[in-house]
Amino acid sequence: MSDTTAAPSAPTHGMGAILRHAQYVIRENKVTGFAFGLFVIILLAALFGPHIVPYDPLASNTSAALQAPSARHWFGTDQLGRDVFSRVVVATRLDFAIAIFSVVLVFLMGGLAGVAAGFFGGWTDRIVSRIADTIMAFPLFVLAMGIVAALGNTVENIVLATAIVNFPLYARIARAEANVRREAGFVQAARLSGNGEMRILLGHILPNIMPIMVVQMSLTMGYAILNAAGLSFIGLGVRPPTPEWGIMVAEGAAFMVSGEWWIAFFPGLGLMMAVFCFNLLGDGLRDIIDPQRRT
Amino acid sequence: MLHLILKRTALAIPSLIGVVIVTFLLTRALPGDPAAYFAGPAASKEAIEQIRVALGIDQPLIVQFGRYVGDLARGDLGNSLSTGLPVATEIRTRLPASAELTILGLLVSILIAVPLGIFAATNPGSILDHTCRILTTAGVSLPVFFTGLILVYFFYYQLGIAPAPLGRLDIFFSPPPRVTGFFLIDSLIARDGEVFLASLKQLILPAATLAIFSLAPIARMTRASMLAVLGSEFVRTARASGLSPGTVIVTYAFRNAMLPVVTTLGMVFSFLLGANVLVEKVFAWPGIGSFAVEALIASDFAPVQGFVLTMAVMYVVLNLLIDILYGLIDPRVRIEA
16 A cells, blocks of 8 residues: 555656646547536635635625626625625635535545445345435435425435435445455455455555446536535525525525526536536546546 | 336335435434424423424334334325424425426436437547537536526527526416426416426426536547447447448447446436526425425435435436446347346
């Protein structure tokens, strides 16, 4: 395990080669470069959003309500006179956090369950596969609605519901990848040198399928954002006046028919760009890590 | 063929059992004491205890589950707290609205996506090929409620050619006599051209929203699978034998390329049934999705549970139909069965 990072001078192995390959992919594929740039912007907005915005995202000012985009208010103001630009930027952190936490959670649940199912087979496999099949029997967004309704209308439960509906995807990929490696040479070598099965699973199999799981996590981020925004659009989880893209679109929806398009448009645009960015980034990451799966 | 259908139906039964167990567990997960919750904040201890017995939650879990299954077998999904009406009745009356919308959206989507995908695959590098690629990448990133609102803004507010996004029929019209519950079909049966046009007008925007949403995966899959088939040996042989390009594409390539597309339809349905809820909210569509959303906001759990169950059962049945359709298209599946 230790020699993957220890050989920067070898041109065909190790970190150096990966970095050079990454540079090559970004240079060759302008779209991935663009997505990476977008990702940096989203990350900056999520980290520093509340400190760089021109207005307080919660401060209402009814004398300046429903103003169209201008130099003063780049994205206009909403029905309470709050600055839409500030709200869209500040919302990045919450939307990003929901997506990150749900993706990490589903990796911990689905990824680990899938690896165990693929490696041990037998009952573990049957139970994990049965759980995955049962979740797959539901339309995913509908199941997420049901879970949030049952567990309680909170942001934490939106994270949990988004993680649960992605469980089958992770479990299946991890299972398939672990399954092809269970009798691999390095696993048998580890077994012969006296490693326990749990240790082989966590120390040898898991690190080997990590690259594929990371690509999957990036690809799922976009879906996680969409799912969470959809739930808050129908009034679950995030409550007003918290700035969050889904709920902002919902608040602006009523004004779409009377022509105040900016209230719903800009948060929707933010949502779209974030999802677009993660989808492209996932494709790019796959090209870097796993070039054979390129489509 | 009958053997195949029976076998596939048998495979759907474990899914249905899983669905029933999960929806049961979802009620059990209700935060706090369900009896206190149903009784309201002002209820006395005795009243809560009474409700506990009435709801049957003083019984062991397995007994409760048996009761739940028994109720389901009789088609009883409980009563809505806010309206007091049986949930099953409400879902039955609202289901056609959702179904009409979803089916029309999917039809439009298939009619555009499949030819687009085929054309993109047969003319790689053409403008349509690039259009297809942009559409499929952008389409999966578009939140469905956002698309709907944009369409409302342009076609209702700006151009004024679409009706207000307020339900299935303008208030000046009364719905056609109920036969199927599908306004388009019922108005034709009643020979009422005006109502037909009016309900079609209301349907266009929401159906287009759903179509745009499901366009991307179908077009992408059609293009990819058509490309794979066109590169295969039997297509090369057909071409070498001097068959016309049309015959090769339509008779030889298309039928084989459709197999993976039919499989993708299962996944598309999963997304479509979820997107339906959001579209119904945007267009104030009186379907089962908006019924569930209203109940969710009012913390009225029985309708939500009934909705989740109905959607899941429909989804299992749809997947079953897709599997059977697959067998109809692909003779190999029939022989294996």
